[in-house]
Amino acid sequence: MTGRVDIIGIGPGDEALITPDVRAVLDQATDAVGYIPYVERVAGPGLRLHPSDNRVELDRARHALQMALQGQRVAVVSSGDPGVFAMASAVFEALETWPEAQGVEIAVHPGITAMLAASATLGAPLGHDFCCINLSDNLKPWSLIERRLRLAAEADFAMAFYNPRSASRPEGFAKVLEVLLASGCSERLISFARNVSRPDQSLRTLPLKEATPEMADMRTLVILGNSATRRVGRWVYSPRSA
Amino acid sequence: MTGRVDIIGIGPGDEALITPDVRAVLDQATDAVGYIPYVERVAGPGLRLHPSDNRVELDRARHALQMALQGQRVAVVSSGDPGVFAMASAVFEALETWPEAQGVEIAVHPGITAMLAASATLGAPLGHDFCCINLSDNLKPWSLIERRLRLAAEADFAMAFYNPRSASRPEGFAKVLEVLLASGCSERLISFARNVSRPDQSLRTLPLKEATPEMADMRTLVILGNSATRRVGRWVYSPRSA
Incomplete structure (x- = not known):
């Protein structure tokens, strides 16, 4: 064989x-x-x-x-x-x-992939240009993550974050939130989608300025909207023209 | 009902x-x-x-x-x-x-989505941080597309491009290639994946500096690697640590 x-x-x-x-x-x-x-x-x-x-x-x-x-x-x-x-x-x-x-x-x-399942469950927060960043710094330096976050904010990309917060490095996601706040994203909507598509799925969306690090763990996919991302009813979506 | x-x-x-x-x-x-x-x-x-x-x-x-x-x-x-x-x-x-x-x-x-199917067929060019950009300017100004391309290049994101070249606006993709060349991406690998997963699928990978606009049409998903994306055998992949 x-x-x-x-x-x-x-x-x-x-x-x-x-x-x-x-x-x-x-x-x-x-x-x-x-x-x-x-x-x-x-x-x-x-x-x-x-x-x-x-x-x-x-x-x-x-x-x-x-x-x-x-x-x-x-x-x-x-x-x-x-x-x-x-x-x-x-x-x-x-x-x-x-x-x-x-x-x-x-x-x-x-x-x-998790961001597509999370996006579907939330509505369509990735309905326009977006980027996808692995927040784990096991294999790359924090400085590179920080630079990508700043440039992605400047480009007004929606962002999907994988591996936001490990038990061994819980401080990483707090720094991510700080960088995004300092990059002008405070009013953007951020969504925490935990255990997407599983029986114990949970969803939470709020403005970035109200988000706290413990809202994410390693089973959470985090999606930050772009500056036009908004709610309609229970849904979160990014319009096609932003 | x-x-x-x-x-x-x-x-x-x-x-x-x-x-x-x-x-x-x-x-x-x-x-x-x-x-x-x-x-x-x-x-x-x-x-x-x-x-x-x-x-x-x-x-x-x-x-x-x-x-x-x-x-x-x-x-x-x-x-x-x-x-x-x-x-x-x-x-x-x-x-x-x-x-x-x-x-x-x-x-x-x-x-x-097309970029996941194209990535799988090519190997793993989206194996590290990447962004995903709709190149159609039906619903957004070209200036926004150009700004996002420049910032994504600076961030060293791999990039997946949807709707690269329409029959009605064939000049758009030529401008995209120019912006990327001017942003320091000339040596990066670019892949053209047409009709992915269909019987008439075709794949082509080459350095950006050798790419020409007619390599893409509206049935093509284009993936630009990051600066570390490389070939092994017939495959194209982005290492996990870049």
Whole structure:
């Protein structure tokens, strides 16, 4: 049997948001690697699970390629979309330094990333130009995050923030709010969408100047509107012309 | 029967990228409104189709709300994701000026937007912070597009461009390339992904300085990498630490 690696995104949590394309991969796979809670979501008969901890993405990617070289059909599992702050980049990083693995057949399968699910649940806050920033400073310096926040505010982009606040670095999101306030965003609407598409989903929208750091945790997707983003009834949306 | 409006995204073209959530909406809907080619994709028994031309989004949104007020279950159909440069914002705009319609039950259902499908097909060019810009100047001034391009280049965001080049305004994308060249992006990789996930899909990646305007049309999703985006084998990816 020829091995292969399929890098899949299983969406934000609701089973009905997993594409048939990804289901077909899981039906064919022999092995699944990924962060523990994501691998648990795809458990099924005939699929060997290889859960691993957070922050070992590169090791996990190498493990997947290794198994494929041995003839296994490996699903590399991310939540959301595999190309947005998830496993696809890690697999290509691993491939870059491992010429022997470059013959492995690979495919990337898109999924519903958290910002799209959050945006849909809120209304349409990403209905106009926006940017998408990973607030984790595990792999990049805080100074780069700060510079991107200032420039994105100046450009009047709506912004989607991933990984806003980790238990180990809770002060990061407080600094993010400070930078945004100092960049003229105090009146903009900010939305906190926690556990989107899951039974315990919660949503909260308020002006940035009233937001506090503890409104976000690592299960929260944060969306800051642009200067025209507003409410209609229970919805939050960005008009098409801003 | 109580009417409702479901705003759905049917992905970039491949049927296997339509979520079960959206399929369930289509199974229940009585009516579907949308741009002609998108409505054609959802045709089925028992579903009345109301195709309309491009650029009449607000009229279409009002029509959907009107039918829902009359008790119909209306699917508002966008390609990709309904919240990314698509119909969700138009429905909320229509709702804002029509208090009588504000009691209509509405839900937004996410879909695989073109940039996620293009990114997956290319590798992982959006694997780090990025922005997403609609290059159509139908609804916003060119000066705003230009300002956002300059600031996004300065922030070293990867960029996904929707609607790069219309038949009626072919000069716009040439100006975009000029602004990006003048903003220090000449060595960055740019990818043109046309008809992603369809049988006639085509991909092309090259340094920005070698790109020409006719490489894009309205069926092309364009992704500009950040300064670290690179190739490994046939893939294009942005490392996680840039």
